[in-house]
Amino acid sequence: GAGVSQSPSNKVTEKGKDVELRCDPISGHTALYWYRQSLGQGLEFLIYFQGNSAPDKSGLPSDRFSAERTGGSVSTLTIQRTQQEDSAVYLCASSTHGSSNQPQHFGDGTRLSIL
């Protein structure tokens, strides 16, 4: 079946612009996670959704970052007034339900470059 789909795969934009990243999880997966991965680094947790609600937003780096999920499916991560330090790969993952004792299925990520 279809895996986790992320778009765009690559995004280059100028500093100060807003960007929107999209994640389409595996059908039926109720939990959705966003991570950020800088070059050669680990997975930095950003936010987690259970259905449409976000029980844990503790990883969002600043108020320029926001995310939403509608219909218990597609999620968008929005970064406003982008800065060069926002450049990274943004990974989305989904799992069957909201407890963290299930495997996470990752998308291919969006590579974001801020000029």
Added chain:
Amino acid sequence: GENVEQHPSTLSVQEGDSAVIKCTYSDSASNYFPWYKQELGKRPQLIIDIRSNVGEKKDQRIAVTLNKTAKHFSLHITETQPEDSAVYFCAEGTNAGKSTFGDGTTLTVKP
């Protein structure tokens, strides 16, 4: 909050040798311990996982062991091959909330 420490950060072995990566965790409620492999430029993918009711699990050349008393778990790869070269991440999960990932181990298998 929860903490997962992963060691070593880099590991280089000769083809055919074994590789061991160890993680320690702090949350007594942790009951799920997956390992993910991330090849260069690719997505992380689950390779093996273990739950707290067992001490060891094997899948061909890879195995994971869990010591709940000491709060650590390890990934063992035997008869390593060049295609095992990747970054490996451990993680822990509970009955609620988010997983916590280790910082990753870059494994290089030299032909």
